[in-house]
Amino acid sequence: MKSSNKILLLLLSALMAGNLSAKGIGDDKSRALSFPVEDVVLQPSWVQQRESLNIAWMKSLDADRLLHNFRVNAGLPSSAEPLGGWEAPYIGLRGHFVGHYLSAASSVVRKYGDSFLHDRLDYMVAELAKCQSALGDGYLSAFPATDFDVLEKVFGGVWAPYYTYHKIMQGLLDVYRNTGNRQAYDILLGMADYVDRRMSRLDEATISKMLYTVQANPSNEAGAMNEVLYELYAISHDEKHLKLARIFDRDWFLRPLAANEDILSGLHANTHLVLVNGFAEGYDRTGNPLYYDAVSNFWEMLLSAHAYVNGSSSGPRPNATTPTSLTSEHWGLPGHLGNTLTREIAESCVSHNTQKLTAHLFTWTRNPKYADAYMNTFYNAVMALQNHETGACVYHLPLGSPRQKKYLDSQADFKCCNGSSIEAFSLLNNNIYFHSGDTLWVNQYIPTLLNWKDRRVSLTQTGDLLRDHKAGITLSMKKSSKLVLRLFIPSWSKQTAIFVNGERAGTGTPGSFFTLQRKWSDGDRIEIRFDFGFRIEPMPDDDRTIAVFYGPMLLAFQSPDEIWLKGSASDVVSGLKVTDAQNLVFSLDDGGTTYRLKPLFEVTDEPYSVYVRTRKLTE
Structure with a gap:
């Protein structure tokens, strides 16, 4: 330009x-304000590589x-x-x-x-x-106005x-x-x-x-x-x-949400999710608390009672009246997800718009629960919908056992979800940092260069969180400055150590922000060392159906067969191992059978399982 x-x-x-x-x-x-997109630039990493695939496709x-x-x-x-x-x-x-x-x-x-x-x-x-x-x-x-008639x-x-x-x-x-x-x-x-x-x-x-x-x-x-x-x-x-x-802004939808009434069952997910994003803009423009209540209540309903383990949602409709509603695109009964794992759940548009809404709520509240949810959706719903070899995207992200991703033809099959996906992957640098006055929130750990113009400070973030379990931040400035840095400590990291210029500054509490308030100088460096571990997350209505995480990563079993595990929850956790840290390969020894696992965002064309069954109730 x-x-x-x-x-x-x-x-x-x-x-x-x-x-x-x-x-x-x-x-x-x-409020905590997000930065303009040009002020945060992705640096070389696997995330930047995903962005590059997206840009290349747009140009093609x-x-x-x-x-x-x-x-x-x-x-x-x-x-x-x-x-x-x-x-x-x-x-x-x-x-x-x-x-x-x-x-x-x-x-x-x-x-x-x-x-x-x-x-x-x-x-x-x-x-x-x-x-x-x-x-x-x-x-x-591109269609005639008579459609509106x-x-x-x-x-x-x-x-x-x-x-x-x-x-x-x-x-x-x-x-x-x-x-x-x-x-x-x-x-x-x-x-x-x-x-x-x-x-x-x-x-x-x-x-x-x-x-x-x-x-x-x-x-x-x-x-x-x-x-x-x-x-x-x-x-x-x-x-x-x-x-x-x-x-x-339809009152039939807005007012029940503002009154904290869960009316989502049976509704087409993306039709109404984007309306809530509109309510969020309505609050920004008018300050009307009705919008605030509707948005915050909706988010709690969605994530607590209608979302899968990766923060995505949408699936079969309780009263199926169309072929699509038999398998996909709708919200079901609150808390009833165990029997919804069709091959067409978790529409990509829904994941993208949920992520937008979560970021909006963080700007209003600065509540770390939104940073936690955003990180989960980022890795396990949004990044998982793109093929990291070709850049192609899926319409649905199935999570049952066994399943396979179906990618849209990038030159022939133009659906809503490859549209929302190119937007999502053009904004991978968004919502990593937020600011207000002299305070900076660091919500994501992705190699980036931040130009904080208001404070005449630049910040370089380095490291490979997923492989090395740490991130580094270096500040650059011409003049020393008093700043408050709030470092997000994800809920999955139980013992997070923070160092400033090589000296330990403290241990972060999971699901919170660790605050560093001091006069900073050019070249000051922060290091955050995260505590990775395995954990399982059960279905809300069926604790024999579980998903496996390592740190922030939702893992997928590599097998064409339905997965039935012999052990209990504690057996599964004790049997999990890191096989190859650099290539993100894991294994599970389960009653004489060894399974291979890798992050869902690394899965391409092979069959996989996310939610799997255990033979014993979880403990």
Whole structure:
């Protein structure tokens, strides 16, 4: 990226940060703020290698193929080959992946100034502007506006037009925020105006029916329209956008959650999870405690009663009325997970959006339980959905015995989950560090370079947590400075030792932050040594079904057969061994049978088991 463009982007970012504080509650001193994506750069590691696979795949896609359906819908010529999967010309969701692509590519441009993706985004935005102009009323999509007519009349009958419309709006908003492309913002304003005009023609009874999404696989799924409109309001300051966002905050879902009523059973998971992310943005913009209560209560319900051991969720619906709901994508009865281990649980979109929500809650509360959950989801749900050899991603991440990952064809099968996955893997550097005033939280231990501009301090994190069980942090500054560093101590590390410049500073308490408050100088170094160990986690409703962890890593048994163990919980733990620390290989001796295990995020095409059965009740 040219230096002049980079300066413009930094000025734009600063301006937008001011807008967020002015229109929301972003200036609340009790918050821990995440850093802009360009201020945290991944350093060489296995995590950076995963990011590189993702970037290479994004660059391999053809821009004209991505634009094809938009041009056809606008009556403009296109000779490109259409994409496949849910981007095929006859599929109602066509256009959704392009929104994900705009978001992910713009994050890469902002972080690295990638000229290839920068030029591609400029080209795509300019072509989308032509499509919008040809349609003439602010509307922009790859499907006809008549889909909305059908939705408003029969409250279904078409496949989720607002869901797809949101993805495109979000992509354009992210392009504007991340690259400063004003044309993207102008297109976005036209799209919002179009929605506003449609909604203004409808009475409340019609809107309520149109946005009531309790059925299986709801075709009226609205996506995160509330979230993108709240984000737009933070920039535009236009009360019209705030009012429009609130239309998509449905009281039938919001108010029971705020009252701590678990109404999740039977609901389509990702339809409603993204609504909660929208409620989080609503709280940021308005400070309304109703949103705060709904978000925090929902998170507790989800993680305590509906999530699997890796923080992912979604599976068969208790009352299955569609083929999909027999096996996937829905929440079940609270605390009843033992009989849900189909081959299509744990939708990748759900894992990604759960991670987003967890990070949001940490910024509000600074509670270490959110850092703990985020770390678990990061390693065992998000990183596990990508093939570390090819970069391909899964739609579902099955956890039963035996199971196998099914990867989406990266050039032909464009589904929602490879869309959300390219966003997740373009933001692997996000939410590692948080700050407020002179305090820095270190929530993840991943090799990175942090530029803490407000304090004129840079921080270099080194080490291989998973193999060497330690992390190093070196501070660089021109002038000594008083800072408070809060180092996250995961719940799985029972004896964590912290050293400053070679001298022991103390032992961290599991599931908390260890505080270092002092005057720091250039070159000061911190080392954190973690206590890795094996543990088992049972199903909440079946303590004979267990999963095995080593440190933060969820382990998978390497076998094509169903796994039935002979021992009890204590027998299993005592029989586990580290076979090859550098290659993350483990073994279990169980009553004369030896099993090989490795982290779920290292599994590619081979059969595996995560949840396995024991013959004795756990002790």
